[in-house]
Amino acid sequence: MAVIYGYFFVSAFRDGAFAVVEAVAPVIERKRERTASTSASGQRNEEEEDEDSSMRPAKRRHLDFDTPWKDQAWLKEHIKDLTPTEISSTTQIVAPRETPVVRRSPPKRFGYEPRFDPYQRSPRRKPVQMDKAIHLYREDPNAMQFLWTSDDEDERSLSPEPTPVKEELPLQENNTKAEQESIPVRPVPPKEPTPPPSDSEADWDPADEADPEEALRWRRFLRAHPESVDEHGFKVPIDGIISPETQMRNKQHGKSLELREAAEQQTPSKSPPTSVSHLDLAQGSETRKVEPDEAVLSPLKNLWNGLVSIFSPRSEQQQPTGEATPAVKEGSPMSTQMEEISKEAKPLPNVATIEEDTRSTGLASSETTTEDETPSLGRTTQTGTNTDISSPATSIKAEELTETMPSEKTPHPFETPAKQLAGLTLRDTRTPSQPFRTPKASIHQSVKTDRKTRAQELFEEREARKDAYKLVPLSKEWDEKVRHAVQQGVKDNEGYTKYNDTDLARVVPQYARGGVHDNWLNDAVVNDYITLCVKHGDKDDRPTQVPTFAAFSSQTWQKIQSDPKSIPTRWWKRQGIQGKRALECNTIFMPINTGSHWTLAVIYPKLKNITMYNSMGYGRNQSVAETILKFMKQEVGASLIEEEWTINARGLSPQQRNSDDCGVFSITTARQVVLGKMDKEPYTADIIPVQRKRIVAELVNVGLLSTEESAGDGAVKGKEKQ
Amino acid sequence: MADQDQSPNGGEAPQATEHLNIKVTDNNNEVFFKIKRSTKLEKLMNAFCDRQGKDAKTVRFLFDGQRVTGQDTPDSLDMNDGDTLEVHQEQIGGS
Numbered sequence: 001m002a003v004i005y006g007y008f009f010v011s012a013f014r015d016g017a018f019a020v021v022e023a024v025a026p027v028i029e030r031k032r033e034r035t036a037s038t039s040a041s042g043q044r045n046e047e048e049e050d051e052d053s054s055m056r057p058a059k060r061r062h063l064d065f066d067t068p069w070k071d072q073a074w075l076k077e078h079i080k081d082l083t084p085t086e087i088s089s090t091t092q093i094v095a096p097r098e099t100p101v102v103r104r105s106p107p108k109r110f111g112y113e114p115r116f117d118p119y120q121r122s123p124r125r126k127p128v129q130m131d132k133a134i135h136l137y138r139e140d141p142n143a144m145q146f147l148w149t150s151d152d153e154d155e156r157s158l159s160p161e162p163t164p165v166k167e168e169l170p171l172q173e174n175n176t177k178a179e180q181e182s183i184p185v186r187p188v189p190p191k192e193p194t195p196p197p198s199d200s201e202a203d204w205d206p207a208d209e210a211d212p213e214e215a216l217r218w219r220r221f222l223r224a225h226p227e228s229v230d231e232h233g234f235k236v237p238i239d240g241i242i243s244p245e246t247q248m249r250n251k252q253h254g255k256s257l258e259l260r261e262a263a264e265q266q267t268p269s270k271s272p273p274t275s276v277s278h279l280d281l282a283q284g285s286e287t288r289k290v291e292p293d294e295a296v297l298s299p300l301k302n303l304w305n306g307l308v309s310i311f312s313p314r315s316e317q318q319q320p321t322g323e324a325t326p327a328v329k330e331g332s333p334m335s336t337q338m339e340e341i342s343k344e345a346k347p348l349p350n351v352a353t354i355e356e357d358t359r360s361t362g363l364a365s366s367e368t369t370t371e372d373e374t375p376s377l378g379r380t381t382q383t384g385t386n387t388d389i390s391s392p393a394t395s396i397k398a399e400e401l402t403e404t405m406p407s408e409k410t411p412h413p414f415e416t417p418a419k420q421l422a423g424l425t426l427r428d429t430r431t432p433s434q435p436f437r438t439p440k441a442s443i444h445q446s447v448k449t450d451r452k453t454r455a456q457e458l459f460e461e462r463e464a465r466k467d468a469y470k471l472v473p474l475s476k477e478w479d480e481k482v483r484h485a486v487q488q489g490v491k492d493n494e495g496y497t498k499y500n501d502t503d504l505a506r507v508v509p510q511y512a513r514g515g516v517h518d519n520w521l522n523d524a525v526v527n528d529y530i531t532l533c534v535k536h537g538d539k540d541d542r543p544t545q546v547p548t549f550a551a552f553s554s555q556t557w558q559k560i561q562s563d564p565k566s567i568p569t570r571w572w573k574r575q576g577i578q579g580k581r582a583l584e585c586n587t588i589f590m591p592i593n594t595g596s597h598w599t600l601a602v603i604y605p606k607l608k609n610i611t612m613y614n615s616m617g618y619g620r621n622q623s624v625a626e627t628i629l630k631f632m633k634q635e636v637g638a639s640l641i642e643e644e645w646t647i648n649a650r651g652l653s654p655q656q657r658n659s660d661d662c663g664v665f666s667i668t669t670a671r672q673v674v675l676g677k678m679d680k681e682p683y684t685a686d687i688i689p690v691q692r693k694r695i696v697a698e699l700v701n702v703g704l705l706s707t708e709e710s711a712g713d714g715a716v717k718g719k720e721k722q
Numbered sequence: 723m724a725d726q727d728q729s730p731n732g733g734e735a736p737q738a739t740e741h742l743n744i745k746v747t748d749n750n751n752e753v754f755f756k757i758k759r760s761t762k763l764e765k766l767m768n769a770f771c772d773r774q775g776k777d778a779k780t781v782r783f784l785f786d787g788q789r790v791t792g793q794d795t796p797d798s799l800d801m802n803d804g805d806t807l808e809v810h811q812e813q814i815g816g817s
Binding site: 522 | 812816
């Protein structure tokens, strides 16, 4: 049993819209016929087996080209409704069975999971390039086996049986006999019916004609001169005179021709259309009529309308030129009439309407022409002889022409797209029929690369936060607060004095009451400001963690100076860095006041480094650092190996230009170290007047002021100045 | 008053809950105060400055290396009996 299923994939493009139209050909069950004819009991077993096999799920069946051309004739019968353009450019031939199915595994890359590709074609329906297929078939037609599949058994049983094909279709005239032999299958649909002289004369009776003599003469002439009729069965104009009927026909037919050419241009196929057309399979008039999917049909319709709108004006312009020009010149009123008529005749209605239009217009035009053109025609007939070409061509009547109208017998499928599309079974094969499968979960690959860890996010957040604290001039609002704080002192919420006016007057002396004040900082401001910075740096620490930043008060140095062992562990414990925990701390500040000078010692236990930041000179720094190292060793104990530690006595501190600002430099250095800006973009001495106000403001604020908080208008002005 | 403060009874255990003996010292002098746990240290600091004749603005009281403000209490600083408050002079630097 051979159940044959033809699959057609007809596709069309328009503005990116893509649709695949699949035409399902009817089923041929030859075996059923055979079994009906032969009821021999000896073949029972085979029949049962075949029935069993038919009940089985879908299997690939093959069209056997070795059998005498039954199948191909059938194909030809049903393929004629498709234009060669459609077939050649848009049909995909399903792969031959013998072609080994190559399952290409997706390229394996490290870190990527192969994903489900909805557009990956299944190996069963692997399409073959059109050119390759043609080449294959030309090489050896018998070797070319088409793949017929029927996935659905119900589909098979539902599909109608094909009609037996009686005769082969006529071949194209252009082909030589050698070509016909080499390519036996040429199911080219006859575009137009053959002209009248090629019809069998037995059916034709001249008595039926209105003018039997004229008709006989026309027949005879055409037999003698087949070239006088063009390929569409129309009269070829002779002597530059063209009859209005022919003119109109040419106009109407020219549109369809143009459209066909446009379609060919739009879907370029490298192979010549003649060689392509014979390869393709059937799409018969008996296709099962399934309601076409609107989503697929609409882009096709759009495409059609677009083509019509694009090419119809050009065809109108091009048509009357050339051959038709003399006629137009002769009778201008007639030609305008014809143009109107041709405009009225819509290019793309259904078949029936086209026929009606052409008939009516043809008749109407014949009436006009017979009246108008008789004198001109008379001249030609008078000049020419009886056997002259021009005389029968011009004297033929309109009624005969309407009878031999080619479009009446076989309406071209391209002219009736809606009907044609309605006959097609539409299925979108591009989008996957099964629901989209999510790719296999790969927790350890893509997620890991895409996602930031929490620590990473925190780190970036902190980095961004560091940039938000720049030493910008204060806004007017903050400036007033600073002035008030300097004059009145700062009290906490319960009314206790936090900073005396004398403390803050040292920072911003120009705002203080009662004239000039000393502008050297005292320990209250220095210690508190460093504590402020340390608290800012420790903001993100967990409660149980060793603090990132710690600071000793300035009095610590006084005690260390006399005796490094005089500091009890409790001092460390207050900071949370007692014992070995001190080594886990990131940075420990220690402001150092040597009588009249402020410097800043910074201990980096993790880096095993002690850096001295001195805004004026570098004297004594080394000894101070060594003393601090002893102090550390005394607290930490054996875990601290002094040889491993380095001392940087000359920290890269900006240098002061006067003899007043060392305290400001020291605490500003501490601030920048906390913000991580000391190495990258250290401040300069120019910023000190601004920083003095900022110190007060931040002490009042009990926290560092960010750029936005402090700046307001002032920041913009400051940036403009810079 | 100072003598009374400086001669606490030997049995401090029952008083440990309520009263503390705090030693306040600069490098030269040592003064003992007996205060309640909830007493604000401002009182103590003012008493010391009055006794020593110092300006409260120029004196820093440190407990465990950290400055004590007037509103701190022994409770808030987690002080124990016999702890020491250090008194430091104001530090000034500029050059």
